[in-house]
Amino acid sequence: DQQVKQNSPSLSVQEGRISILNCDYTNSMFDYFLWYKKYPAEGPTFLISISSIKDKNEDGRFTVFLNKSAKHLSLHIVPSQPGDSAVYFCAASANSGAGSYQLTFGKGTKLSVIP
Amino acid sequence: DTGVSQDPRHKITKRGQNVTFRCDPISEHNRLYWYRQTLGQGPEFLTYFQNEAQLEKSRLLSDRFSAERPKGSFSTLEIQRTEQGDSAMYLCASSLAGTGNTEAFFGQGTRLTVV
Numbered sequence: 112d113q114q115v116k117q118n119s120p121s122l123s124v125q126e127g128r129i130s131i132l133n134c135d136y137t138n139s140m141f142d143y144f145l146w147y148k149k150y151p152a153e154g155p156t157f158l159i160s161i162s163s164i165k166d167k168n169e170d171g172r173f174t175v176f177l178n179k180s181a182k183h184l185s186l187h188i189v190p191s192q193p194g195d196s197a198v199y200f201c202a203a204s205a206n207s208g209a210g211s212y213q214l215t216f217g218k219g220t221k222l223s224v225i226p
Numbered sequence: 227d228t229g230v231s232q233d234p235r236h237k238i239t240k241r242g243q244n245v246t247f248r249c250d251p252i253s254e255h256n257r258l259y260w261y262r263q264t265l266g267q268g269p270e271f272l273t274y275f276q277n278e279a280q281l282e283k284s285r286l287l288s289d290r291f292s293a294e295r296p297k298g299s300f301s302t303l304e305i306q307r308t309e310q311g312d313s314a315m316y317l318c319a320s321s322l323a324g325t326g327n328t329e330a331f332f333g334q335g336t337r338l339t340v341v
Contacts, residue, residue, distance in 0.1 A: 154317050154332035200268050216268030
């Protein structure tokens with residue numbers, strides 16, 4: 112049973128427009144969420160995170176929104192650039208108290224930004 | 227470069243052979259993780275160390291897998307009697323323990339091919 116779901120395997124966006132990547136989760140114990148970007152033949156690179164006590168976190172062109180009641184988060188990239196083309200992974204962990212520090216990942220969404 | 231370093235980057239081995247991978251985490255990080263990623267999937271958690279203590283192991287980590295982190299610095303992951311199903315990218319990550327959530331930084335991975 113997949114606890115973190117990224118239902119869109121791929122997304123194409125025109126350069127300069129907004130990219131919206133979505134992620135749903137089922138485990139209500141998750142309290143920390145992260146987005147990673149991965150280029151081919153490289154390890155995932157941390158992008159942005161959000162704690163469950165917040166509903167928005169912004170870092171430059173990247174904003175993550177968390178809707179706890181819907182168990183949904185999204186990553187917005189504005190404006191999108193060709194260098195953003197990569198696979199984006201949503202990840203979650205349940206760190207509260209003596210919780211686990213392992214990350215549970217979705218299957219990823221391949222973003223293509225078209226010049 | 228002070229990022230997470232993994233060696234080797236690629237390993238081709240015959241079925242039944244033993245292989246060992248090494249991970250050097252970011253020097254001040256006391257948490258170290260091993261993940262496995264297969265084609266079309268997100269990384270899957272294998273095991274986690276805090277300093278030299280192995281605190282969590284996934285059910286994915288069969289008896290043929292063993293991980294160590296002597297002295298709480300570098301870590302090794304050994305796979306005995308390799309099978310074709312072990313072919314995957316093996317990722318190491320590290321993070322800094324703190325009072326809040328901290329993101330994990332990944333190495334570039336070791337790609338294992340079992341023939």
